[in-house]
Amino acid sequence: MTQTKVLISGAGVAGAALAHFLHRDGFDVTVVERAPGLRGSGYAVDFRGDAFDVLAELGVLDEIRAHDTKMLGTTLVDADGTEAGQLPAEAFAGELEVPKPELTRILHRITEPHIRYVFDDSITTLTQHPDRVTVEFERGAPRDVDLVIGADGLFSKVRRLAFGPHEQCLRHLGMSGAGFTADNILGLTHRGVLRTTDGAAVYAFSAADPARMSVSLSFATDAPTLDRRPRSEQEHAIRDAFTGHKWIVPQLLDAMAAADDFYFSSSAQVHLDTWSNGRVALVGDAGYCAAPTAGMGTSQALIGARSLARHLTAAGDHASAFAAYEAELRPYAEANQQTGREGAAAFGARTE
Known part of the structure; x- marks a missing residue:
């Protein structure tokens, strides 16, 4: 047959x-x-x-x-990085999370x-x-x-x-962002940290490698998706969205520019x-x-x-x-x- x-x-x-x-x-x-x-x-x-x-x-x-990844939860912080609450691991990691x-x-x-x-x-x-x-x-x-x-x-x-x-x-949901890894400057250990303010969100977590953390920089946007545009345009959009943001955002933007695993995606x-x-x-x-x-x-x-x-x-x-x-x-x-x-x-x- x-x-x-x-x-x-x-x-x-x-x-x-x-x-x-x-x-x-x-x-x-x-x-x-x-x-x-x-x-x-x-x-x-x-x-x-x-x-x-x-x-x-x-x-x-x-x-x-x-x-x-054995994530333990996520710490919510305000614009200055001060702790404002906690989320359980299941909020982001589901019932099981792996790289x-x-x-x-x-x-x-x-x-x-x-x-x-x-x-x-x-x-x-x-x-x-x-x-x-x-x-x-x-x-x-x-x-x-x-x-x-x-x-x-x-x-x-x-x-x-x-x-x-x-x-x-395709229906764009009004949010785009970039992901990359960086030095674990927050000292995270099987934990994440989330900061949302002014239509922009920073999420970082560290799991498998204690020296590194995964970073997401997301922002609200009315613009068409930039997923298939040059990286330079994507980085420019992210920098515009995070202009004036304090805490560790400037360091993260520098790490983004140097990252060899940068990727951009839209919701x-x-x-x-x-x-x-x-x-x-x-x-x-x-x-x-x-x-x-x-x-x-x-x-x-x-x-x-x-x-x-x-x-x-x-x-x-x-x-x-x-x-x-x-x-x-x-x-x-x-x-x-x-x-x-x-x-x-x-x-x-x-x-x-």
Whole structure:
């Protein structure tokens, strides 16, 4: 019997988890990733609810637990850095929190022996036929596959090619920011510190490496997303947002300029009438991003990957599988998006 050929765009959490489940169930899977290798940046990620069942089904739950950041809570401070309150660890760390690079590494390790990974390449064209999809790439030779799945994040290339421009489905929640690591000048030990004032927020925490801390500088904005603009423009926007801020903000801005792991992101959501188009479907942030303020991105990616794989395995055809997957998951995704909007508003974002 001929195996169903599936091409997944994106080697992140959703893509790797989906690849694992599909291979287990007899699909022929290839993953293409535009980065030259595994991405080693990103904040800690947390898991909630049914995500634990997915980790157990992947066979990695105990290993993931071994990388628990063991956060003890977050101290709230005022504009001058004076303590104003405390938040429990669960406020940011969920039921379990681990460094994102560790999760990515583990998922790649369990799939790499069985899955064809193609790094440093990207899809350029999708041409759908009644019985297949012809895919063209920036570097590799064209190929025909049965199904294409976009697991390539907020600015999904698959979504743009098969569903339309980003502007048609992205909803910016009025908050952007940067993340990077810096010297642990606050002396944090498995703790975080949060300062919110004048539409800007500073969050820092230290977990695995006591000499370093992860920093987030977020700000409310009416401007369009700067996610794909040059770093110089992103840093300029952050400096403008934090002009006149005291406490340790000037030191953090200096550390930002020197950081080699700087990344910029906007709190945005993806809203689509449908998550599939013919033989193409979306999973995770590519199809229904809830925004970082929801705190559900990783859990949603894992749960979505398992749901899509189960329906593709159980259904007699891809159209029925895609419809069942969406019917099952859409209420969950929409609830997470509501949480994301509420979270952005709580941080002072300029929501509609």
